[in-house]
Amino acid sequence: MDVPEEHSYERVKYIPQNFFETICNDNPDDFETELKKVIFSHVDASEKLGQKSLEELIDYKSQVLLKDITLFQNEGGILNKDIIDLEKKRTATYRKSIEEGLSNKKLELANHQSNKPKDVAKLESNGDYQKSIDEEIKYKRAEKEKLEEELNLATKKKSEQKIKQSNLERISQAIDTFQSQYEKLKTDNEPFLKTIGFKFEDAVQVHIDKNAINTLVETVKIKIETLSDSIKPDNENGLAFKIIKLGEEITNLQSKLDEPTKRYQTYLDDISKWEQREQELIGAEDIELTLKYYEGVLIYLDNELENDLAYKREQRKGVVSQLHEKKRAILEVYKELYKPVTGFLEQYKNINKDYEITFDVSFRLKDFEEKFLNYVNQGVKGTFYGNKEGTVTLKQIILETDFNTLEGVIEFFDKIIICLERDRRPGQGNESREIQSQIKNGFYLDMYNLIFNLDYLVPYYELKLGGKSILQLSPGEKGALLLIFYLILDQDDIPLIIDQPEENLDNQSVYNILVPFIKHAKSNRQIIIVTHNPNIAVVCDAEQIIHVSISKTQDNEMSINSGAIENPSINSSIVQILEGTMPAFEKRELKYTLTKNNMHSIPV
Template identity: 40%
Template sequence: MKKSQGSTWKKWDLHFHTPASFDYKNKSITNEEIIQTLQKNEIAAVAITDHHTMDVARIRELQQLGKAVDITIFPGIELRSDKGGSDSIHFIGIFPEDCNLDHVWTKLSITPADIAAKGGDEGFFCLFEPICAVIHQLGGLVSIHAGKKSNSVESITSALSHKMAQKRDMVDHIDIYEIGQTSDIEMYEQKVFPHLSKRLPLILCSDNHDIRNYSIKAPLWIKADNTFEGLKQIIHETDRVFVGETPEILRRVKNNPTKYIKTIKVSRISDAKTKEKWFENISIDINSELVTIIGNKGHGKSALLDIVALLGNVKGTDKYSFLTNARFKRNNKASNFKAEIIWHDGNGQERPLDYTPDNSSIERVKYIPQQFLEKLCNEQEAEFLSELKKVIFSHIPDELRQNTVTIDELLSNKSEILLGDIETIKLKLNHVNTTIVSLEKKTSGEHIQSLRNLLTNKKQELLAVEALMPEEVLDPALSNDTSATAAISAKITEIIDRISDINHKIFQQQQSRKRNNTILGNLQKMLQEVDSFVTLYENHKTNFAKLLQGTSMSFEQLIHITTNKEPIKAEILKLKQNNTGIEASLDVHGEPSLLAQLNLLQAEKNRLEQLLDAPSKAYQQYLTDYLAWRSRIDKIQGHATQDGTITYYEEQVRYIEEELRIEIDAKRAERLEVAKEIFNIKLKLTEIYSELYQPVTLFMDKYRDILKNYPISLNVSLKQKDLEAEFFSFVTHSAKGSFCGRETGQEQLKSILRNCDFSTFVGCQSFLDAAVSNLEFDTRPDLNNAPREIHSQIRIAKETAFYNFLFELDYLEPTYALMLADKDISQLSPGEKGALLLIFYLTLDKADTPLLIDQPEENLDNQSVYEILVPFIKKAKLNRQIIIVTHNPNIAVVCDSEQVISTSIDKFDGNKVEIISGAIENSVINGRIVKVLEGTMPAFAMRSNKYSSIVNT
């Protein structure tokens, strides 16, 4: 049998007249002229449809002439029916090219006498239903005029219900609608077929009555062998019909000739060392749409697919099942054979079968061998997801890929700035958390009790010191003594006042120095911040320069900053100079310094005291002791900001009792706002995920009807990951609290998480609030929410780190969940995974190179193959060439494979591979399909009969 390319698009004309028609324009036209004109117009098949007659002799001659130039002539007849309104409806009977013409014409029982009896050709009509039944009994098909064609079925009004019913009844007797113009197609698709019980093929024909003026409104293309069996295929596969200039697949092949395989050749080399025949001068023209390879187990199906993969430069020895070292390459057997691929652009490549494509070669086909699919679906989920990502990434337009090669890399690219923003916000969060930890430690009972103990001790110390008040000594000067002693005492008193004044100045200078140093620290930090900002700015400038390549814009046009550190430096200099002056005033060795003055005054006071008499000395000693005592009292009492004093401790206790909780709540609220900033950025990251995974969403929307029994959904959201383990790396199970005890603590956290929805910040906040609340209060049964100290439940020195972990939300990651029904990918069976991956390959993969698949039905039941794979294979073959090895009739037949290649190996003739190919409608191929895929016709018939009896029962 000829190795046919299978069902290909050819021009047909199924309504064509000869001079046998009573109204033909030129009766002198010859049959040769008819065939020549049809050949010139590239018509592959034509139906002779003369009015009310079949010119048997003419049809036979036309068939003989047509056969020589591969034009098929179908016998036919155009009839006027008893149906219609003002114009009777015309219909046509078309019969097989090999029918018994005499028998058909006799059975139609239309004689010249019948025609004359009904008023001649202009008045003759047939009863519609009976003659349609005869046509079908004779193995023919019936087409009816429809749409805007003359004598159309549309001449019956649709305004009356009984007329509409009549039109619907006629549908049961016809096979094809012959329309009058291309606009009828849309009308029938949108308005007629939805109301009918079936969809009929729509054809547009020449209705030619003068071959010398042969013209058509639009070519009629039919994808089939130009045989009557091919024509019958359009009854079940209406998409085999195209009315228009050129079918899409022919345009695709013409515009992309390097993407479609034209021919595959396999042969022995001239000096072959092996006696085994295997591949002897095999040459197969490959169909541009769906090719299925069938054959019994071990009869060369996968071998042929491996050879095509090799010629397409498929890399990776694990991809091959036949061309392996363990099989055909063993003992250098493969080196005795060669194969050649020829693409539709005329270019080709010849390879020995022991060839191994190198890593630099470009894969011109996509190969999905059976073991590759099984490995992906049975082993690590990561590999399966990785392959899915590759398919999804292929759907992202090149101009949106930003020079990346994987979807993860593109996600990283698009997320980079947002992730940088999060890191910046984390610095702010760390500062707030540090403050909160410091504040929370002040709420501890231990801390408060310590303050109270210190206050009590200070008060006791005050009482003790108060008891030590020096006994008063009267000033001798009050006795009106005018002696020299009185003058000395007055001088000493004056010096004491000056000493007190200098001590006050020293205190002020020390306070000034303290304030200056604080400001200096802040200014130094500001300088560092400015430098960090400039560095960040320069980094952004570099990044922006890359992003702005190819535009007329510059970074400075978008963002321009100026920095001026001089005011800060001037202020620092001023403060340092001020401190220098303060240091000089406090230098004990400096002549004009305060300390030097103090020492001089103290020395002068001591000298004068030596000149006093006993009463005066006693009084001066009293004054000194009193001042020292008073100083001790003041130091113990202190002030609110002076640590270690009564007033300080009292202020701390008051602050804790009255203000600390308010301040903590304010800081916690501030922290939540910072966490919300991070959360909102993470939501923006999910938007990036949604954008990049949009092909999946569009795919689901586009194929929702097909997927109704196999619902695929995609959920992009923030999901918590590794939170529990990280949480308990900070929170200890050994301290009293809600999380005390390993099992109890872990279950408590799980319980909190079960009630939180991280898809919104409200849900996220509920978790954060609950986590903190469960640390502050013991929620265990019978403990009545007893207050607990947070820091005591956190591992030592980890408090700030814990809060950073909790509120930085690093455990929330943008993730996509691909679901099948209600099951996540991880829960799918290998068969379900395989089906999902194949669906994506068939529909989402933007590659338009040939797709080779070895036995995609493995691990899938017949129902799943029929409901899932079949619709998507039919969709995919519109966009790329597909070659599939299969054992499943659903794929070969229900997918309406354009070409079936049947392989077999004659193990008694040197393992000679025998190949036949052709269309499904070809009788030989049809027989092979039944034998190989259905298990012979008797087996098929037996199953069919059993199914019928079950259904009837």
């Protein structure tokens, strides 16, 4: 048999044996591909917008929505990081580390306070010379303390200016990003607008002037550089250098004092260093690893953490709400595109009212279950503990969720979080669990991004028969549904060859389901059916029947006979295959007649 070239023109459509079973059960994505081809064929040429397939048309119509989705996902990713930081602070492990840090810092402070330098009485200096040295040391010590305060202030200001610089540069980068987006919007749309005599600037004008912000950035940089110079120990005009110099001068002067005065000056140095170290240990709430820091963290954990976490989670729900809205908008694009098919089906609903075909489009989950469980450590105690049990639990949550509504999606999120925070397994008493401990190392953020990005919500077309979706249909009904789909929706007028459409269908189903649609399709295109069931040939009123037989006694010799049903030879072949030769047919006819007469004789 010649193999046609890949891009050769299709002259006949062939539906092979087991095609429907394979496409429904083994390759459901293939069926959706076929479905999309037919839907696209029903889209008016003017509505195809120059696109070559339904996927291209959907992508074209969804471009802006997809960009919005990416922006919301990025925003959600930032919130997920914040929430993870808060959830980690919520754990017993984190609290214990803070309590231990506080305990160690208190012990360190107590040890320091127990080693306070002993008081040394100040004695009056003997002689004017000693007094003058003592006064000079006192003056230089005061000057040194003043410079140290200025150095601490300069260090703090430098840190503040660094933060200001970072924020200004971030804003500048955001403006650059916005400008790039604007330029791309202009580049993408200006060519078309020119063809209709419309200027892009008449619709959108953006004025960006970064001179002021750039000047501000440069001013901040100069301040940082000046402060850095003042802090450098090797800068002769800097604070650090002056402090070091004064220290050396004080030491030199102290060497000229008498012993009692020298001991007192040494005491003053020691007590100054001791007080400085005490202040370093006590610290402040914004200085990490200090006493005040640990105390502040514990107060925060007790009084503010839960509120902050709840607020961030509500913010995330708000982002998810906007995400779901954009996803729903894409769903509406799908619905808009299948309207012509719905209208087309409406014309043929009277062909077989018992097997009405309808279209719908909704969200389905794609790859969520597998990815989620890949992030969860199912060997750690929690709701999703155990490969089998945890999988069943997740499947049940998914089964109970309506992902087509925002309320359903929010409820899904809440259930997942609750199941991670509480052990919902029977016999576990709803015991509290730490989320972090149940997630594999390095996948905490990946898990949250998976759940809240909604990438797993994929629009898909659903074909229904008599109100039942494909998943609810029996194998025979699936085959019948897809065959009907090809018979009345496929707009091609090339011949259609169907190999054994009766598979998985009994005679009554063949008559009730297939026959009306086959009869209709015959009026639009040539239908060629390969079958072992003459019922189809008879009840569909075939114009031409080709009977093929093989003689096993004649070395598998094939014989072919063709003609209309009225042809005696063809009629005989039909009877033999259908009823097992004419005598058998006559016996059955007699039996059916008697049965029919008996039914008429039953009193009412």
